[in-house]
Amino acid sequence: MTTGTQNANRLIHSTSPYLLQHAHNPVDWYEWGEEALMKAKKENKPILVSIGYSSCHWCHVMEREVFEKDTYARMMNEYLVCIKVDREERPDVDQIYMDAVQAMGVHGGWPLNVFLTPDQKPFYGGTYFPPQQWVQVLEGVHKAFTQRRGEVEESAQQFAEHLAQQDTSRYKRAPEPTALKNDLEAIYSKLEPAFDTVWGGLEKEPKFIMPSLWLWLLRYHHITGNEKALRQVLLTLKRVAMGGIYDQIGGGFARYSVDGYWFAPHFEKMLYDNAQLMSLYAEAYAVTRDEEFKTVLEETFEWLQGEMMHPEGGFYSALDADSEGVEGKFYVWKKDEIDAILKADAPVINAYYSVKEEGNWEHGNNILFRTQADDKFLEKHNLTAVAWKDLLRKSKDRLLEVRDKRIPPGLDDKIITAWNTMMVVGLADAFKATGDRRYLKAALKNMEFIERELTEGVTLYRSYKGKRSHIPAFLDDYAYLIQACIRLYQVTFSEYWIKRAELLMVHTIDHFLDSADGFFLYSGKYGEKLIADKKEIFDNVIPASNSVMAHNLLHLGVMLDREEWKTLAENMTLSLGHIITAEPNYMSNWAIVYTEIKKGLAEVSLVGAEIESLNERFHQSFQPFALTMGTTTHSELPLLEGKVAIEDKTTIYVCFNKTCQRPVHSLEEALEQLRPS
Incomplete structure (x- = not known):
């Protein structure tokens, strides 16, 4: 060109x-x-x-x-x-x-x-x-x-x-009173028949990972103890991590697999996929403490820092599927290339990644792809875990060194507000699950970039490139920024972030809410007038901006005691209850909000000198129905008002709908109070 x-x-x-x-x-x-x-x-x-x-x-x-x-x-x-x-x-x-x-x-x-x-x-x-x-x-x-x-x-x-015509006019209905147990089983019964119990995911091609669906299933398991649901989530995440859809030597996920077993990806890597998958693998790690999930987080983070991060902290949008005009060329290997690079180590690495002389993909090329769990592979090849870990790391590094000399795929280096704030959430979730402060540092640096380059007060811009921010932001930009502020508050207890979320919410309601039906316009009341202004209702790979807003309204409504926001979230979500339970594939993020509303959220307040370490430990357990708030001394935030450190010891208050359990000093006692009944 x-x-x-x-x-x-x-x-x-x-x-x-x-x-x-x-x-x-x-x-x-x-x-x-x-x-x-x-x-x-x-x-x-x-x-x-x-x-x-x-x-x-x-x-x-x-x-x-x-x-x-x-x-x-x-x-x-x-x-x-x-x-x-x-x-x-x-x-x-x-x-x-x-x-x-x-x-x-x-x-x-x-x-x-x-x-x-x-x-x-x-x-x-x-x-x-x-x-x-x-x-x-x-x-x-x-x-x-x-x-x-x-x-x-x-x-x-x-x-x-x-x-x-708006989707809300077609699908919104007056809510009907239903029991949580019945709703949960209705949703699960729609999902379960489509489970691919061999390769994970759902039985369809091409295969998209659909993170919010698996996030809901983790919550369903947390409430019900249904082990089949948990097995399907874990099978999916393990199969994805073994597949060609995951970059086996460089980290990061491609958009989707063209086949049913995660082998051949469409090779483009999108920031929004990787942001959500950081959250999903972090939650799976919190549930299981499985080191493989932690490794996926670490490798994906290394890829993000190495290839996707602007020097000042924002994240770029995507890597192309093509390099030199050929799809996947950057990522695939001929067997003789690997043999020449790894020499004596090549046979075991070729076996590990299913590499064949004739190629396992098109034109004699090989996609690196694992078919066996590590324990079975080590047993078959008579390898110890320690020796294998060292050999694999060195082999990956040598292959990566050679790959990095190839002509890379094109980089889309614009920085999009919604996708970056999704990544803030993903990084914060990785920090919650692991306690690794590198994730928190990157999340804060990303947010500093957004506040500096894409924000004027409470007005946002959609995109940044070449020191230019332009195009007024859309609903998803505001929705994900609010979500990111809430998440940063929960992991830092810096009141700046929750107050920022509150200001942004007020602005978003004023500029985007259609009071006629109680849902949010995508472009807003003051945006460019096109022939229509749609309202995003259905969740896709990226959740609908209205479902994210409902989630934000619910959380801020509880945390800031803004009853009108909580009511708005409930009205939005419950009016779609019949679709959520009938078509959860297309309403998976709504299903999370719906479950939180029907179950209720715990208000967990930490007060005292040791709240930072206690909060880190709290988050390393999986508590999806608890909202945490904290202060070392005094706070005017409604849920913290009047709460003190009893006997000068850091104190935990677990409350449900503003009714508190006995204050406790140990994390174990608080977790017992939160245990599903």
């Missing part, structure tokens, strides 16, 4: 790595904005909105096959006003037109190519188009728009009306 400004289109001035990838296309691309939209109206042309992201494999393919070719570019420039959108910078635009394409009966995905009337209403769309089909689409769109304009406008109006 050409570099510099020679022969560049107007995308050359973008901060988005994805848009910059298209800056030397012969297509006359515009960014989404007033200039392009006014041009379409002035010239009476349809609009092409082409949406993707920098680490998207098929986006690169379509660029090479179509957008870099003069023949296709001339047609596009003549017939259309062409707009390129980075879905990670403008998720609001992506949500609207993804919804439109799915309403057209097309399976969603990226690249997403949607054709609009000059007033932004969609009338045709799809995902990846090969060259000849793209020509047919361009000719068909041009002919329809110029010769059958009335039909196009009528169809576009119907899609626009569909987009204006």
Whole structure:
């Protein structure tokens, strides 16, 4: 691809790595904005909105096959006003037109190519188009728009009306009184038949890890003691950690596996996946104290610090699936490469990672992939655990040293507020589970970056790159920042963080809450006016911003004694109870909030000189239904008011719905008071 400004289109001035990838296309691309939209109206042309992201494999393919070719570019420039959108910078635009394409009966995905009337209403769309089909689409769109304009406008109006309908109007219902036990079993009974009891996860391909689903199952097990549920979580996490979806020598997780056994990943690594998986593996470690889960945390953290961290503390967005134009090239190995690097150690390492002479994947390449648990492998090869640990570490280091000399995948180095604050939560959870202060230090450094570069008071920006913060933040940015502030308060007891969460919550309610139905708009009342402002209801790999807000409202409502916030969380969540229990695959984070509401949250207050060490020890047990607060002396926070260190000893108060148990001095006594009945 050409570099510099020679022969560049107007995308050359973008901060988005994805848009910059298209800056030397012969297509006359515009960014989404007033200039392009006014041009379409002035010239009476349809609009092409082409949406993707920098680490998207098929986006690169379509660029090479179509957008870099003069023949296709001339047609596009003549017939259309062409707009390129980075879905990670403008998720609001992506949500609207993804919804439109799915309403057209097309399976969603990226690249997403949607054709609009000059007033932004969609009338045709799809995902990846090969060259000849793209020509047919361009000719068909041009002919329809110029010769059958009335039909196009009528169809576009119907899609626009569909987009204006909110999911809340379709799915929200008056809550029905139900027992927690029945609700839990209803949710579990919907999930359990889909368990893949051999490879973990759910029985479907491709396989996404879906962290919030397994987080709910850990909570379900905590309440019910259902061992099958716990086994499935642990099986999933172990199989994932053994699979090609996990970078066996470099750490970090790819987005998904294309097969049913976590072998061949789609090789892109996304910050948001790794943030949530830090939380999930941390909780699994807290439950089991299994060293393998701790190792995954450590290796992923090393990868984050080495490849994904801005020098001043923020985290970049993604690593591409491709290097040198080939998917996975950076990560795969020929057997003779490993033989040459490891020499006498190669046979046992090849056996460990399922490496074959002919390759275990495409074109004679091998994806490093484990099929046996370590204890069985060591027994088979007559190795001691100590000797094996040393050999494996040295072998990984030697392979990594060679791999690091390869041409790396492209780095999307924009810094997104929502994804970074998800990582703050993931790091804080890793600190909670392990007590390793490196995680807390990185979380605080990340938050300092966000506060410095992406925040003005309580106003946030979505994205940062090249010392520029721009694009007003969306609901998920606010939701995850509030969650991160709550989590940092719980691990540090610095009241700055909970007061910051409170201020941000007030602002978010004012700017995003639709009082008509009690749910939050994605772009907000004062954001750019598109043809629709969606409300995220369904949880996906990333939980819906409304479910995260409900969680925040519930926690802050309890911790700050803001009854109106707690009520809002309950109204949001319980009105969706019938869907949560019927379709938990699509409501897994809601299921966590729903369970917390129905079960109730414990208020755990620590008062006295030793609260820091006591809090660290408390968090290393798994207590998902306890909210911790603490002060060394005096605090005006409602749940701490009037609580003192009895007999000058650090004292723990365990309370349920503002009714407190007997104050105790030992962690063991407090944990006994919290034990599920």
